[in-house]
Amino acid sequence: MDTYESDGSSTDQESSETETSTHADLSTEPPDTDPNAASTDSSPFGESLNTKQVSGSQSIEDMLLEFDVQDALIRDRSLLDPNYVVDEDRIVGRDEQLQKVTKMLRVALGDNRPPNLFLYGPSGTGKSLITKAVCKNISRLCSSRDIEFGTIEVNCQDLDTLGVAVYELAQQAATEAGVDVEVPKHGVATKEKWDELYRIVNENFDSVVFVLDELDMLVGRRDKQDPAFSRLLYQLSRAGADDDITAHISVVAISNDTKMMESVGSRALSSFTPEDVHFDDYDANQLQAILRRRQDAFHDGVVGEEVIPLAAAFAAQTHGDARKGIDLMRVAGELAEREGDERVREQHVREAQDKVEKNRVLEVVRGITTQKKLCLYATAAVAVETNDGTARSTTGYRVYQYLTDSIEADQYQQESYVNKMKELTTYSLVDFERRSHGPSSGMFLEFKFGERPETILETLREDSRLERVSESEVTSVVRAQTRNET
Numbered sequence: 001m002d003t004y005e006s007d008g009s010s011t012d013q014e015s016s017e018t019e020t021s022t023h024a025d026l027s028t029e030p031p032d033t034d035p036n037a038a039s040t041d042s043s044p045f046g047e048s049l050n051t052k053q054v055s056g057s058q059s060i061e062d063m064l065l066e067f068d069v070q071d072a073l074i075r076d077r078s079l080l081d082p083n084y085v086v087d088e089d090r091i092v093g094r095d096e097q098l099q100k101v102t103k104m105l106r107v108a109l110g111d112n113r114p115p116n117l118f119l120y121g122p123s124g125t126g127k128s129l130i131t132k133a134v135c136k137n138i139s140r141l142c143s144s145r146d147i148e149f150g151t152i153e154v155n156c157q158d159l160d161t162l163g164v165a166v167y168e169l170a171q172q173a174a175t176e177a178g179v180d181v182e183v184p185k186h187g188v189a190t191k192e193k194w195d196e197l198y199r200i201v202n203e204n205f206d207s208v209v210f211v212l213d214e215l216d217m218l219v220g221r222r223d224k225q226d227p228a229f230s231r232l233l234y235q236l237s238r239a240g241a242d243d244d245i246t247a248h249i250s251v252v253a254i255s256n257d258t259k260m261m262e263s264v265g266s267r268a269l270s271s272f273t274p275e276d277v278h279f280d281d282y283d284a285n286q287l288q289a290i291l292r293r294r295q296d297a298f299h300d301g302v303v304g305e306e307v308i309p310l311a312a313a314f315a316a317q318t319h320g321d322a323r324k325g326i327d328l329m330r331v332a333g334e335l336a337e338r339e340g341d342e343r344v345r346e347q348h349v350r351e352a353q354d355k356v357e358k359n360r361v362l363e364v365v366r367g368i369t370t371q372k373k374l375c376l377y378a379t380a381a382v383a384v385e386t387n388d389g390t391a392r393s394t395t396g397y398r399v400y401q402y403l404t405d406s407i408e409a410d411q412y413q414q415e416s417y418v419n420k421m422k423e424l425t426t427y428s429l430v431d432f433e434r435r436s437h438g439p440s441s442g443m444f445l446e447f448k449f450g451e452r453p454e455t456i457l458e459t460l461r462e463d464s465r466l467e468r469v470s471e472s473e474v475t476s477v478v479r480a481q482t483r484n485e486t
């Protein structure tokens, strides 16, 4: 996989750079204060804050009570929470996947081991939802049949190493069983954590489904031959076959990266052998249908006619991501509530789009290294200047070279630049396609952003190093390079 087969410059050293540089680089602005405002209070907050009037009009208590009586627009916030597992009748347009996953996992209801599954497709296309909904139903039926069934679910996004992942699995297994983990989190060998996981599973379950969400993110230490996700899959599959785990186990691996299985080592692949289930992007109509099934999250008649089509259209621009559509509905509703409006309107969705987009970009760029920020900045700067919002890797690299020169940062080869950009595709902020200049010339990658490249530049400029770069000079470099390309 590209994420793993990188240039060697993406080492653990880079990970530590992430930790230090992000905090320093993307520090938030101090709160807006008016230096000229006179304060008569000796205490910084003023003792009167709880009881007295604020800004000469309403007291805090009045405002709180007003919220009590004001008609809230949102009736059921859980329907707008992306982590909430909605009932089956609210799941739209995923019949095929729902049937496939159900038929394969229902084996757990008898005395058999369900097959392993690999669910892949872009972000927000229902992979986790379908898995959780099926497991929830199996669990309910199993309890009526006296079968101890457990769903042990981990999201691998923030797990650095195999040892951390195994401990997390043990922790989740313990929570599901209502027992304690009996080994410490730190200072013990990974083998002890595996043994603890086996113990918890064997003592508490007849049948277990391990759900490994965003598995491709579990890369682990780069000095190991196989990525950590490959080793995890191997060990879990072997544990079932070698009777380390006596319960029937099935592993559901979930990833946005369609090529993840290509970097699973051959040893792991021959034990894991999953059934594949593909999840496509949603189109705007499907997204509308998903959102309409949740419209009762709001009180009757408060959602303007244009709200759902617009939220669906915005979400369709980001790979048909249902999570984004749901986020837009929630944020638009909250904005309307805050403004005291009696309806959610188109304008709230537009404001929400701006907010959600900025948050998504911020979330991604907060966690990436300075080198990746430079690659992303260069590529977004190119995309801003092209008619169709795309950026060629060849042009992007030249702008990257300009950026690294101007802030005196390390400069990597074009291959590394491309690898770093490819790694960023896992966050579905940017996507790429392979293109060719023509039959006799070379290939290049064409990057396209899921969010507006202007928002990406704006967010990245909060990094103090990038803030120093002259925007107009970057634009001139981009224009000159783009002319050369055509």
Ligand SMILES: Nc1ncnc2c1ncn2[C@@H]1O[C@H](COP(=O)(O)OP(=O)(O)OP(=O)(O)O)[C@@H](O)[C@H]1O
Binding pocket: 081, 082, 083, 084, 085, 086, 090, 091, 092, 093, 094, 121, 122, 123, 124, 125, 126, 127, 128, 129, 130, 213, 255, 256, 279, 290, 322, 323, 326
């Ligand atoms: N077909 C659907 N019907 C109703 N809601 C859906 C559907 N697909 C996705 N959703 C909702 O969209 C949100 C994101 O879905 P989910 O977490 O399943 O995506 P995912 O494919 O696992 O994405 P990621 O790879 O980012 O984890 C959730 O709130 C989920 O309930």
